[in-house]
Amino acid sequence: MKLFNSKTIAIANQKGGVGKTTTAVNLAAYLSITETPILLIDMDPQANATSGLGIEIDNKSKTIYDAIIDNASVDKCIHKTNLKYLDIIPSTYSLVGAEIELVPQMKREDRLKNVINQLQGKYKYIIIDSAPSLGLLTLNVLSASNSVIIPVQCEYYALEGLSQLLNTIRLVQKHLNKDLFIEGILITMYDNRLNLSKQVLQEVSEYFDDKVYKTLIKRNVRLGEAPSHGMPILLYDASSVGAQNYMELASEILEKNE
């Protein structure tokens, strides 16, 4: 089997509804169509990435919970998806409990990192969707990742909370993962016609400069519909604007990583 120089990318923002899951699922899907193995890890107890890819969990299926809490062998937790080169480690609601269960443990921020270490070389990219919080689960995500993509939704107070996230990233760099860096800032739910969208883009660009992706993710209903059909956008409606945008994003990211 071919071994890859894997890269793990977290999608993080403690705000909910900014497009983390949509980005994780669709970025992973588009990266996988170049026929390189990609793994998506769902680290959100809400398990939206899991259901968004049409993965059904019963009480026998092993999830990321089993891997980080019960030390289950990682191979048993990997599920196939409708895309040949995309695998997923799904999440489940019990992951909520993980935050508490992990507290008394040693090295509790390294649980996910240890899981991912078992995979070395099997996947080219590992994309992690994270929960809308800065708790222990997200610390595990940031500690296990090489870099982080921060989706920023075009809305009022878009930048609020961003400094808290950046602070957390800095703390993680200092104590848990010194090589962690910001892969990019992704503007989501952008609307050409709204001044607000332009203002958010401008402000974010002023602060983050060329860390902001050229690709803007426009607001697009098809992106909102796809998860309820259990499909990434490229299978649900490849001709939609949302599909275009995520395709562009994936190729922009690949280009930067070449």
Add this chain to the structure above:
Amino acid sequence: MNNRLGKGIEALINSKNLDDRGYIDGFVNINKIKTNPNQPRKYFNQKSLDKLVESIKEKGILQPIAIKSIDDDYFELIAGERRLRAAKILKLETVPAYIIKVDSEVEKLELALIENIQRNDLNAIEEAEAYNLLKNKYNLTHKEIAKRVGKSRTEITRTLELIKLPNNIKDALIENSNDSTFPFTRGHARTILILKDSIKIQALYQRIVKEKLSVRKTEQLVKKVNKNLTPPERKTIKNILKEENSLSRVLATKVEVSSSRKYIKIHFKSEKDKVRIIDIIASSKK
């Protein structure tokens, strides 16, 4: 080398470079023939092989295969791999053969290639791979290849482009080379290669197959995707916001500027407000 090769294998055979050894009435023992390791990758279509077997059963091998002598005991196959296979299936002991004197590897490869191309045995990808071999292994230019196989240079260049396709797409082209309903053609291949970006190529390929897009439609999509590459927005947005801000400061109202749609939109809250704004604009004229 002269351009007799451009005319194909018959031209060469007419030159009667026949080996004196082992050439018995034109029939050679099948066990003495080894296949050419440089033979361009070939996928035998089972159906057409079955057909050939049938025809040979009926009429025998009409066109002799081409071989060359490699040592005292063995010959190497130059052209006619399908016929040889069919003969093996039919458990024939001997096959009619031309024994050809081939000087170099290039010549051997060319012969195999010419033969296959002329028989239309190679699909587009196999053809491209064969040219690529000629190009890389023997440093032939497109023009040289063209001359030798008797095709135009542009045809060679176009076929060679297919080498750049991702492997899964190449495989699909090969697998479906006999299926005229398969929506992805050489024309599509050439068009999506304009994209030069693996994700976009794959994404568009999937759409072509799934939505049965025409080459024309594919061309349009490629254009659209390429246009997206340089979003006009980013650069101008900063300027537009500056313009909007300065105008709305002067006019004390909401102003929208669109460079792409070429308008400046000035909002007002009431009739009175409208008059106020018009006054400002009118008075600034002097």
